[in-house]
Amino acid sequence: MYAVKANPSPDLIRTLWDSGITTYDVASIAEVRLVRGLLPAATLCFMHPVKPAEAIAEAYHVHGVRTFSLDSVDEVEKIVAATVTNGRPAADLTLCVRLRVSSAHAKLSLAAKFGVGVDEAAPVLHAARQAADALGIAFHVGSQAMSPQAYGDAMALVRAAIVKAGVTIDVVDVGGGFPSVYPGMETAPLERYFAVIHRAFEDLPVSYSAELWCEPGRALSAEYASILVRVEKRRDDVLFINDGAYGALFDAAHIDWRFPVELVRVNASATKKLPFSFYGPTCDDMDFMRGPFMLPADVQVGDYIEIGMLGAYGCAMRTTFNGFGNGDTVVATDEPMASTYVVTEPSREVVTSIREARS
Numbered sequence: 001m002y003a004v005k006a007n008p009s010p011d012l013i014r015t016l017w018d019s020g021i022t023t024y025d026v027a028s029i030a031e032v033r034l035v036r037g038l039l040p041a042a043t044l045c046f047m048h049p050v051k052p053a054e055a056i057a058e059a060y061h062v063h064g065v066r067t068f069s070l071d072s073v074d075e076v077e078k079i080v081a082a083t084v085t086n087g088r089p090a091a092d093l094t095l096c097v098r099l100r101v102s103s104a105h106a107k108l109s110l111a112a113k114f115g116v117g118v119d120e121a122a123p124v125l126h127a128a129r130q131a132a133d134a135l136g137i138a139f140h141v142g143s144q145a146m147s148p149q150a151y152g153d154a155m156a157l158v159r160a161a162i163v164k165a166g167v168t169i170d171v172v173d174v175g176g177g178f179p180s181v182y183p184g185m186e187t188a189p190l191e192r193y194f195a196v197i198h199r200a201f202e203d204l205p206v207s208y209s210a211e212l213w214c215e216p217g218r219a220l221s222a223e224y225a226s227i228l229v230r231v232e233k234r235r236d237d238v239l240f241i242n243d244g245a246y247g248a249l250f251d252a253a254h255i256d257w258r259f260p261v262e263l264v265r266v267n268a269s270a271t272k273k274l275p276f277s278f279y280g281p282t283c284d285d286m287d288f289m290r291g292p293f294m295l296p297a298d299v300q301v302g303d304y305i306e307i308g309m310l311g312a313y314g315c316a317m318r319t320t321f322n323g324f325g326n327g328d329t330v331v332a333t334d335e336p337m338a339s340t341y342v343v344t345e346p347s348r349e350v351v352t353s354i355r356e357a358r359s
């Protein structure tokens with residue numbers, strides 16, 4: 001499934017649907033309504049472990065959502081109560097228990113807030129098993145997992161939780177966290193991640209017909225968007241640009257994330273590239289992006305810069321703080337500035353077979 005949080009652009013969601021993605025991970029009632037409005041036939045999974053009762057009820061009764069995640073017995077009870085139909089408990093629920101796993105290999109942690117620990121998981125799994133038609137275990141290794149080992153380690157915890165609880169598991173959901181490509185972040189090809197996951201899945205004590213799910217956000221959306229910013233002032237090696245920490249560049253400001261950059265000029269600059277930092281447009285000192293962003297030495301006021309790979313957690317996080325953030329959106333069909341999906345020899349076959357299947 002596609003994790004809508006990473007980028008809820010309707011155009012992207014339709015593009016993914018047209019590319020064969022039929023299932024969507026939604027985390028709020030607004031995301032449920034958005035995707036249902038765009039894609040009446042999509043399968044929606046409500047994968048936020050803590051949901052308002054009225055959101056569960058609307059998702060189930062109005063929008064046909066049948067899959068919910070949770071990490072406590074309280075949440076099982078909440079889901080059961082909110083989905084009662086004609087005085088009877090729902091008989092068609094898929095409940096995924098979110099397990100707490102390490103974020104040690106990830107650039108962005110998702111380890112502290114959600115998930116039940118392996119040692120406390122048995123009562124939650126038992127309560128969910130009682131209420132569910134299908135029972136799943138889900139986890140999230142953190143976003144931009146830099147090593148396939150993250151999934152191997154998490155699957156070992158899944159195994160321990162299943163053995164401890166002695167329940168039948170129908171779904172194993174390995175979550176998101178699949179990496180995209182950014183300057184200075186070298187990762188193994190996705191195939192290596194999939195190999196580790198498949199090997200671990202084969203070894204799990206789950207039902208013969210158990211399904212393996214994942215819910216990537218970043219890996220499916222990072223390449224989808226760039227922003228084009230203008231240089232408003234230059235102070236030595238710092239450029240004042242018109243987007244920043246409160247706009248599409250939250251991660252560049254707050255966790256020093258580096259994105260690819262390119263000077264956009266009719267005639268390319270012939271000067272050599274130097275490292276630059278950026279200030280965003282608001283009046284806050286915090287609106288600063290260390291970089292380094294490599295740009296030609298003669299970059300100047302009035303120049304435009306393309307900042308790429310902002311399809312995930314970039315455009316989705318813009319605010320209008322301080323009166324900024326009202327950009328124009330333009331649809332372009334050029335290649336992304338970088339891609340996880342470079343066609344290496346093993347995956348060339350996959351790409352070819354997908355093309356053949358489509359045609």
Ligand SMILES: *Cc1c(COP(=O)(O)O)cnc(C)c1O
Nearest residue numbers: 003143176177178215216217218
């Ligand atoms: C954020 C999130 C995702 C997507 O994570 P990526 O790192 O973007 O792949 C998937 N599932 C859940 C529950 C999430 O919170």
